[in-house]
């Protein structure tokens with residue numbers, strides 16, 4: 031920190047200061063500006079702050095770093111982490127190690143997109159707006175839904191908003207949430223719904239799938255929605271059509287959480303089998319793992335729910351000369367207009383990640399999206415069958431899976447992970463922390479990034495465990 | 497020549513990515529499977545297999561690069577020009593932060609990597625918490641909220657949990673009439689009844705009105721300080737006294753923290769909980785609407801209610817703690833928008849205490865300078881020292897020349913600037929809210945002031961040119977009514 035003559039007092043007049051590269055004003059300019067204002071010092075500009083609440087000392091912060099020093103320090107922190115370029119990643123559970131094509135962040139990372147605000151002045155922000163419209167369109171295509179918004183915070187909060195949306199749409203006070211939904215999503219759903227008096231009833235799983243008999247028993251005229259995840263947290267494929275039918279017969283909605291949208295390249299989309307709202311995580315669509323964020327909340331719904339969907343919506347319209355253009359629309363749902371009657375408080379969202387997802391989906395295209403999805407499916411199936419054959423290992427569930435599956439292990443999964451890490455492998459997620467009955471269960475993920483050789487090496491290491 | 501000429505679409509519609517689609521074209525490269533080619537029906541029941549592939553565009557890599565590069569030219573960013581959006585703190589977003597956040601050790605780190613393999617990331621979160629606790633005067637800070645409004649939700653949920661454990665049933669939250677829309681919307685999401693208190697003639701919270709509504713049924717007041725008029729709440733100590741005396745909690749919407757860094761700390765003003773928009777004060781880029789990062793600071797009595805997990809330090813070892821029985825739970829998956837925490841950390845470490853104080857001083861100097869240059873030509877409803885931003889009114893132009901604030905804002909675009917925030921706060925007629933930030937030079941401020949003054953003259957001499965603005969943007973004024981009446985929210989094959 032630069033030594034200062036007078037402790038933490040506001041700088042008077044033109045006292046000499048260290049010129050910082052992010053603050054262009056020079057002492058001479060400050061003086062000139064003060065003259066225009068008619069103030070003798072910068073201190074005068076803070077005269078409205080009661081002295082009792084002023085800080086009478088400098089902040090106690092470590093000394094300022096120059097750029098090279100800063101970068102060295104951050105690199106040291108980054109190097110202390112075992113990331114998925116350094117270790118072979120078999121970890122998923124809601125965050126997926128997929129290949130990100132170079133074009134995605136070369137384009138999405140452009141300063142023109144990165145350093146723009148929410149497109150309040152539409153005429154000046156057609157780039158962001160049109161990308162939002164394209165993202166909405168592509169999300170509708172992959173989910174089979176009628177309408178999608180321009181993004182929510184993440185998959186878990188999108189699922190929670192979907193629960194609240196179902197309550198508003200049906201006027202009912204209870205949601206049935208499958209325990210095969212990501213445990214953190216369920217926690218977030220509980221946090222969001224509790225103050226609204228929306229009751230959350232958990233539905234057990236059986237053989238790795240939502241227990242449909244339990245759903246049927248729990249359904250009542252109070253049920254606003256059934257919430258499932260597909261593929262579910264265990265990687266298993268739910269019978270979504272049966273869930274939809276159960277829900278609809280009871281006058282309830284079916285909310286489908288999708289934590290792994292790449293599955294939609296190969297799986298029949300929720301819109302085709304009757305889901306009313308799809309809420310999910312768009313991280314796999316061109317975003318990095320980022321230690322859990324920023325991620326991309328996806329929210330899509332049946333067309334007729336459009337006026338109840340929370341968040342930003344981009345719509346096409348025309349300009350004064352009849353050319354197509356894009357604007358934020360149906361804003362009477364939103365907090366800045368409706369205040370306490372808004373459909374949500376969301377304001378800043380994850381627009382840049384929606385843009386990245388649009389670029390990713392466009393790059394993969396119709397054929398590529400299916401191909402990557404198929405690669406995930408095939409590689410995971412190969413790993414699953416190989417691990418099943420290892421003595422003392424077994425599969426916890428027999429239901430069909432996409433790119434994750436649950437393994438029963440002879441050693442504690444945490445212990446297996448410790449040994450694998452020493453061999454440069456990031457093992458699967460131990461499930462005991464969320465499911466006490468699954469303390470010997472290990473959720474293994476195999477994406478298109480994994481080679482047969484890496485899978486074979488994992489299998490060999492597991493075979494050699496004692 | 498304006499910056500937009502290069503991106504003008506001419507008389508035709510600017511194409512969407514789907515327009516470039518040609519059957520059979522590809523834009524990506526993936527290997528063929530190196531594992532057995534089992535028929536798909538043996539892996540997945542036929543009924544679950546997708547019948548129609550998703551109708552994504554079929555385009556080449558260059559198609560993608562060119563399309564999105566051209567779209568980027570049809571945008572306006574801080575990198576390109578001045579962005580005086582009040583309440584949004586559109587300061588420069590340093591490039592070194594982008595390099596830092598993209599280091600593989602951060603960008604490619606899985607959130608469920610074991611703690612021993614995530615020590616660098618956990619250290620960064622922990623140190624950032626220590627830095628922001630000192631800067632804000634709060635005791636603990638969580639980084640789970642993804643944005644300011646998400647922070648508000650977190651804060652009010654903690655307040656609600658706090659009163660629940662004390663066995664107190666409080667049903668109301670007080671919000672000033674100048675508050676941002678997220679404040680009342682958040683209070684409603686947490687099940688509170690919103691009580692609006694008006695502002696007084698100086699633009700402060702009306703202390704007398706506050707006294708009248710403050711009682712044991714009020715859980716909290718949500719204050720913004722400096723408030724959305726850009727004014728420091730002069731009676732802050734009275735407000736603190738009144739609210740705490742009745743057992744309520746003081747929530748600070750810290751959207752405007754930039755104005756007071758190192759000058760005064762919310763914790764010392766008596767706030768019990770606050771959110772900080774790292775995407776405003778601490779430079780993380782707005783990304784055209786996000787991602788942000790909302791850090792929430794609390795005093796010790798609210799710390800037991802923080803969302804899980806929190807990062808704990810055992811000497812030089814760091815761990816995630818989710819064994820916190822009084823926690824409100826989780827408000828999103830994982831730990832927050834970590835990539836933005838890297839950027840905010842880098843910023844604070846590069847500024848230091850002196851640098852942060854210069855930020856506040858210069859932001860306030862710049863705002864008062866612009867105000868001094870503009871005050872003669874526009875109405876100024878609250879004539880006081882401003883902090884980092886100020887609110888003018890376009891009422892005079894509307895009344896005398898039929899030129900609305902919206903028109904003048906659109907005209908700003910022709911001059912190569914983003915417009916200020918308009919029609920907010922709601923209590924100012926035809927509001928024009930200007931926040932220059934500390935990263936703008938006097939030269940830029942002068943150019944902007946000259947443009948505003950020129951537009952004020954145009955409103956008088958040639959109102960039509962203002963009312964039909966913008967004239968030089970990629971599209972002309974857009975029909976918002978049509979967009980809402982006939983929603984077209986997705987492209988469909990014709």
Ligand SMILES: Cc1ncc(COP(=O)(O)O)c(C=O)c1O
Pocket residue numbers: 376377378583584643644645646676678679720724749751752773788790
């Ligand atoms: C005063 C104020 N409060 C709250 C918010 C909401 O913050 P966010 O957009 O990060 O959710 C904003 C953002 O514009 C704001 O200006």
